[in-house]
Structure formats: C-alpha cells, structure tokens
Amino acid sequence: MPLPRIAPRPPAPNRSPRLTEILGAALRLLEDEGAEALTMRRLGEVLGIRAPSLYKHLPGKGAVENALAETALWEIGDALHRVVDAAGPDDVVIRLLAEYRRFARERPNLYRLVAANPLGRAALTPGLEDWSGEPFYRATADPYLAQALWAAAHGTVLLELDERFVPGSDLARTWAALAWVFTAR
Template identity: 30%
Template sequence: MATQQRRERERAQREALIVSAARDMAEADGWASVTVRRLAERIEYSQPVLYSHFAGRGAIVDAVALQGAAELAEALERARTGAEEGEELEAVAQAYLDFAAANPALFEAMFALAEGLEFGPNAPDVLKAGFAQLYAVFAPLAGDRDPETLTETGWAALHGLAVLGRDGRLRPGLQQDRLAILLRQFVNG
C-alpha cells in the first residue's frame, strides 16, 4: 500500500512539474514555445514520460487552463468578499482585468487555447466557481432581466476589455475610464 501511495504521489508531482514548466515557458516566450519535446528537456524527463501523463500538448494546455480557472475564481472571490458593501461589482471587475493583465499566457490558455474544456452546464466545477463569483455581483442588478444572461453579458464585456487591452487594440491609459463606463451601464441599466 505504501509503495502505491508513493507512486501516486510521485505521479502527481510530475504532473504538477509539467504544468508548471508549461506555464513558465508560455509566460516567458509564448505558447508557440511550449512543445512536448521542449517540456521534456526542461523538466529532464523523456517525452514518453510526458505522454504517460498527458495525451499531448493540448491536454497540457487544458491542465494549465484549469489551474488558471481555479486561480481566477479565487481572485474574484477575494475581491468580492474583501470589498466594501456596494463596491463588490467594481472590485470583481477590476480583479478580472488585473488577473488578465498579470497572466497573459495563462489567460490565453484559459480562453483561446484550451480545447477540452467545456463551458456551460457541463463545465468542470472550477469553471463554475469563477462564473459563480461573477454571478454574485451581476445577478443583483438583473431586475426583470434574466440574471444568468446579464452575468454572461457582463463577463463578455469585461473579457472584451481585457483581451482588447492586452492586444493593444484600445487606446492606452483609459482602462479605468472604460471600466467606469461599463459598470455604470450595468448599475443604471
């Protein structure tokens, strides 16, 4: 029994090492630099060892994306629960934008590169946890509108600000102004 537990622990440690190395490589040099061969060299294991943990690069990206989703959910929850009463929406929105700016490659993995992650009702719990934090701040603003649709719309708007800002598609230095306009639309909607 102890041998089996040790093997499981070592396997989990190798998986964590692979995911961590992929994240580090992507943040440093972009996702194009993350290949199974380069990962194997970086962590000093053979490619077959990586394939024994993940079906391929896509599965590694999915694992990184799930890890990122958990971190984002935690950041949103901290922002929501740490905000002054009445300032939760702004705090969560700012936390979302800050997370995207601080983790560009992780954010890309989560929302552009992940292939095996399903959103919606069948999403993994970690994705639902992030949506729940958004729902907690947008749903009270719904009035006679569907709260889930309002939350999805708020999320889409925040996400658009994050991605367009990250990609240099918006004029620099105006993110706070854009965020204030966006939030007023929801609060006064």
C-alpha cells in the same frame, strides 16, 4: 451585499508531485515564451528530459493545455470569489472587474489559453467552470447580466492585451465606465 455562493468550490484534482512539477514548468514556459512554445518537445527540454517521458504523465499537448486551463480557472475563481466576498453592493462590480483585469494582465498567456481558445469542458473538473464564473452572477444577481458583464470584461481585457485601443487611451476610465454601465440600474 453580494449574493451568497451557490455551490462550494469543487475539489482540486489530486496530482502527483511529478505531474505538479511538469505542469509548473509548462506554466512557466507558457508565460515566458507564449503558447506557440508549449510543445511536448520544448517542455521536455525545459525539464531536462526527453519528450516521450512526458507521456507517462500526460497523453499529449492537449492534456497539458487542459490542465493549465484548469489552473487558470482555479486561480481566477479563487481571486474573484475573494473579491466578491469582501465587496459591498456599491463596489462589487468595479472590484470584480479590477481583479479580472489584474489577473489577465499579470498572466496574459494563461488568460488567453483559457479564455480565447476552445475550452475542453469534458476534461475539466466537474463544476469548475461554473464555479469560477459564479462571482459574475454573485455581483449582478442575474444570469444574463452576469454573462453580459463577463463578455464585456473579456472583450475589453483582450483589446487591452492586444493593444487595440487608441494610443493614449485612459484605460482606467474605460474600465470605470464599464463598471458604471453594470451598476447604474
């Protein structure tokens, strides 16, 4: 049985409907056009407003990126907690890795924003980063194994997203081997 939760899910920030709309547009822009397109000017164009109007809701691009990073942490945290809650001791690692991979492949630009760039920890909801990574600890029961599992999953998924594996590689077998390494103790 996976370990119980250490802490409850931190409360989500209370966002106005307009801020929610802006962040939804930013998320679509990020996923559709990539991180380089995520500018206040381009976001204003997408929303049909002038960029200066955005500053009433967010102080700049960094605040948009931080809010999207929080979105990613909420989404991956919820997904990984659900998987760990439903898994048994024999399949928890493989199911955790499968969900982590699924999220990154379905939301590659959001994943890269939160996982491949410096994280503005000071701007995050307190406890969010720890909570979103907690499923790795719950799956391994050891903080250092949890960090190693996350690091291995992160590196593997980035290599996959960037198409760095040898063409024709059986990535399902690669992910299965990764899970085996962390369960064969």
